Amino acid sequence: MAVSGISDGVTQALRMAINGIDARQQAIAGNIANVDTPGYLARQVRFEDSLAQAMADGDPTGADVTVSQSLAATRLNGNNVNIDFELLAQKENALRQRLVVQALNAKYALLRTAITGQ
Amino acid sequence: MAIIPISPVIGGITPISIGSIQPGNRTGQVAGDDGGSGNSFGKVLADQLDNVAGAQAKADNLAVKAATGDLQSLQDYTIASTEAQLLTQLTVQVRNKALEAFNDIMRMQV
Amino acid sequence: MSQMFSSFAVATSGMGAYKTWLNAVADNIANMDNVTSTDQPAFQERFVQVQAVDGPDGVGDGVRVTGVQFGSADGIIQYDPNHPLADANGMVRRPDVSLSDQMVYMQLAQRGYQANVRSFETAKEAYESILSIGR
Numbered sequence: 169m170a171v172s173g174i175s176d177g178v179t180q181a182l183r184m185a186i187n188g189i190d191a192r193q194q195a196i197a198g199n200i201a202n203v204d205t206p207g208y209l210a211r212q213v214r215f216e217d218s219l220a221q222a223m224a225d226g227d228p229t230g231a232d233v234t235v236s237q238s239l240a241a242t243r244l245n246g247n248n249v250n251i252d253f254e255l256l257a258q259k260e261n262a263l264r265q266r267l268v269v270q271a272l273n274a275k276y277a278l279l280r281t282a283i284t285g286q
Numbered sequence: 287m288a289i290i291p292i293s294p295v296i297g298g299i300t301p302i303s304i305g306s307i308q309p310g311n312r313t314g315q316v317a318g319d320d321g322g323s324g325n326s327f328g329k330v331l332a333d334q335l336d337n338v339a340g341a342q343a344k345a346d347n348l349a350v351k352a353a354t355g356d357l358q359s360l361q362d363y364t365i366a367s368t369e370a371q372l373l374t375q376l377t378v379q380v381r382n383k384a385l386e387a388f389n390d391i392m393r394m395q396v
Numbered sequence: 397m398s399q400m401f402s403s404f405a406v407a408t409s410g411m412g413a414y415k416t417w418l419n420a421v422a423d424n425i426a427n428m429d430n431v432t433s434t435d436q437p438a439f440q441e442r443f444v445q446v447q448a449v450d451g452p453d454g455v456g457d458g459v460r461v462t463g464v465q466f467g468s469a470d471g472i473i474q475y476d477p478n479h480p481l482a483d484a485n486g487m488v489r490r491p492d493v494s495l496s497d498q499m500v501y502m503q504l505a506q507r508g509y510q511a512n513v514r515s516f517e518t519a520k521e522a523y524e525s526i527l528s529i530g531r
């Protein structure tokens with residue numbers, strides 16, 4: 169996948185992060201859509217630890233995204249989605265997406281500077 | 287990584303002293319070195335490139351932290367990234383100007 | 397749903413489910429005073445049933461309305477001898493729908509709908525930042 173000369177470990181890590189954050193975005197949207205669905209357990213997406221480990225192993229593309237169900241206490245209808253938490257997490261997630269995209273753009277901008285000499 | 291294409295150019299302009307390309311010195315000696323003080327333009331540029339590499343490495347390190355969710359403060363990254371970008375642009379501009387000056391000198395009728 | 401803009405589809409499914417619930421609540425409130433004669437069934441309260449949709453990748457594909465359940469048709473038998481539909485004993489049948497319950501449901505459904513609208517907007521922000529890659 170990596171374009172040699174353009175993509176390095178850092179851009180690969182950033183791309184993996186974008187994938188993970190995107191998956192989390194959808195999971196949180198699903199939690200919000202199911203806040204009153206009986207028996208629904210909130211879903212949680214993790215990729216950070218795996219990505220950090222993959223970076224340490226020298227291959228960011230080896231990172232994976234895992235989805236698990238929240239173990240938080242359920243309400244009477246068997247649902248454990250905390251709507252305030254989800255709305256907050258979603259905003260934070262979107263901001264993190266912006267941060268990571270900005271980091272990726274900064275990498276590309278450096279390359280562009282080197283290529284064009286401007 | 288991004289600055290590799292620049293390196294060969296440094297070799298080419300090493301003999302020109304930084305003094306010789308300052309406008310104030312135009313009437314003085316045209317080309318030559320500044321007596322081997324070690325402050326040649328090549329050395330300045332090489333040091334600058336080290337700075338750039340350092341700034342880029344720092345920004346890279348923080349970018350990975352942003353990816354893995356370990357970034358402690360947002361400003362650490364955004365500042366480091368902006369500094370790396372500006373330092374790179376500065377170095378590229380210095381190189382461009384030096385190259386222009388070098389070309390001017392080469393075209394000079396003796 | 398490994399699809400582009402899938403968070404939009406998820407948020408939209410939530411909006412749809414809550415809208416269905418709001419409609420059901422509105423229906424319940426509109427009909428809660430329907431009086432029928434005792435030999436007719438009462439208006440039955442509408443309950444919307446929903447289910448989470450499991451996506452292939454475990455992230456989840458939102459929510460789906462699986463059907464509507466109906467409350468009791470027995471209603472409440474009341475003494476109202478002046479009512480034109482009253483039977484020989486002066487009794488009529490009214491729906492067993494509680495307004496306070498409906499108001500609570502309406503609040504919940506409205507808040508749920510709004511949460512999904514916000515979710516949609518936040519997803520839009522995240523997608524917009526992805527669209528800015530390379531710019």
